[in-house]
Amino acid sequence: MKAMVKRRVHVAAAAIISDDKQKVLIARRPSSFDQGGLWEFPGGKLAPYETGLEGLKRELHEELGVEITRAQPLIRVHHEYPDKHILLDVWQVHAFSGEPFGREGQAVRWVPMEELSGYPFPAANLPILRAVMLPAEYLITAEEEDEAVFGERLTRALEEDGVRLVQLRAKSLDGEQYLARARRALALCREYGARLLLNGDPALLEQVDADGIHLTSERLMQLDRRPIPAGKWLGASTHNAEQLEKAAALGCDLVTLSPLAPTPSHPDAVLMGWHDFQQHVEHAGMPVFALGGMTRQHANRARAVGAQGIASIRDFWR
Numbered sequence: 001m002k003a004m005v006k007r008r009v010h011v012a013a014a015a016i017i018s019d020d021k022q023k024v025l026i027a028r029r030p031s032s033f034d035q036g037g038l039w040e041f042p043g044g045k046l047a048p049y050e051t052g053l054e055g056l057k058r059e060l061h062e063e064l065g066v067e068i069t070r071a072q073p074l075i076r077v078h079h080e081y082p083d084k085h086i087l088l089d090v091w092q093v094h095a096f097s098g099e100p101f102g103r104e105g106q107a108v109r110w111v112p113m114e115e116l117s118g119y120p121f122p123a124a125n126l127p128i129l130r131a132v133m134l135p136a137e138y139l140i141t142a143e144e145e146d147e148a149v150f151g152e153r154l155t156r157a158l159e160e161d162g163v164r165l166v167q168l169r170a171k172s173l174d175g176e177q178y179l180a181r182a183r184r185a186l187a188l189c190r191e192y193g194a195r196l197l198l199n200g201d202p203a204l205l206e207q208v209d210a211d212g213i214h215l216t217s218e219r220l221m222q223l224d225r226r227p228i229p230a231g232k233w234l235g236a237s238t239h240n241a242e243q244l245e246k247a248a249a250l251g252c253d254l255v256t257l258s259p260l261a262p263t264p265s266h267p268d269a270v271l272m273g274w275h276d277f278q279q280h281v282e283h284a285g286m287p288v289f290a291l292g293g294m295t296r297q298h299a300n301r302a303r304a305v306g307a308q309g310i311a312s313i314r315d316f317w318r
């Protein structure tokens with residue numbers, strides 16, 4: 001039997017963010033279209049000669065009557081539909097001119113980030129929703145003996161650096177000490193509207209109602225199903241293709257991928273480099289944070305190779 005070769009479709013789509021950064025623009029696909037009636041990020045198929053950004057500019061002009069003035073890659077998602085292989089090349093649009101409206105008669109709506117998951121999207125869109133909801137910076141807390149110093153440093157990062165995603169990593173604390181710190185960290189994160197993931201046993205969420213769990217790569221590889229409910233965020237540390245595949249199979253919402261560059265916390269690690277990193281990210285199918293020697297100065301570089309952004313201890317812990 002002859003193998004069927006699926007059509008490959010490259011689609012550019014936009015997560016257009018409102019000026020106050022609280023809302024994103026979505027549109028409803030007309031019911032006569034493929035995936036009709038579902039909501040989508042505006043965009044469409046590239047012409048053969050177009051780059052992603054060129055195609056996106058044309059599509060947003062055609063569909064919404066707006067001109068993009070500032071955009072940045074957000075995530076690339078490969079998805080197998082029954083009849084075709086689709087690459088969704090998604091850009092975050094930070095600035096545009098014109099007032100968007102449905103030029104093709106489609107419904108268009110500004111939706112608060114936290115309401116996004118209430119809208120029906122095509123199956124390929126799950127990783128995009130995660131990427132839209134997550135920031136570009138992921139703080140990992142340092143080992144810290146003194147609770148007061150811990151509180152001051154976390155507060156500084158939330159307030160001055162605007163950190164909105166935090167992983168509580170504290171290998172030197174015992175169970176009770178970790179829980180006490182987790183409760184304090186959660187209270188601080190709530191004050192600033194930041195999400196807190198606990199690095200530890202998924203059962204911790206029964207004792208502290210944090211936003212999710214971050215799995216070590218070791219814990220990740222031991223699991224055979226997602227250990228927490230869908231409403232919670234599941235992160236994992238990864239270092240290679242095998243771990244990334246496992247994270248995808250478990251339904252992780254985000255991963256860190258390391259190590260990119262030398263870092264004092266892991267002095268003997270074998271470095272990955274941007275080329276390998278990019279290849280891994282392309283097929284990860286979820287937001288990936290570059291980790292290992294990363295600072296916010298690497299954020300644009302990380303985004304350019306497909307990452308959500310950077311994760312760091314040192315750059316935020318001062």
Ligand SMILES: Nc1nc2c([nH]c(=O)n2[C@H]2C[C@H](O)[C@@H](COP(=O)(O)OP(=O)(O)OP(=O)(O)O)O2)c(=O)[nH]1
Nearest residue numbers: 011013034035040041042043044045086122124125
């Ligand atoms: N624009 C967009 N398309 C998506 C999303 N999710 C998703 O699976 N798709 C699929 C649906 C379609 O098969 C394909 C996009 O094609 P399209 O119908 O928007 O293409 P187009 O604007 O160039 O329109 P057309 O003239 O070719 O009909 O990608 C999404 O969030 N935005």
Ligand SMILES: [Mg+2]
Nearest residue numbers: 042043044045
């Ligand atoms: Mg379209």
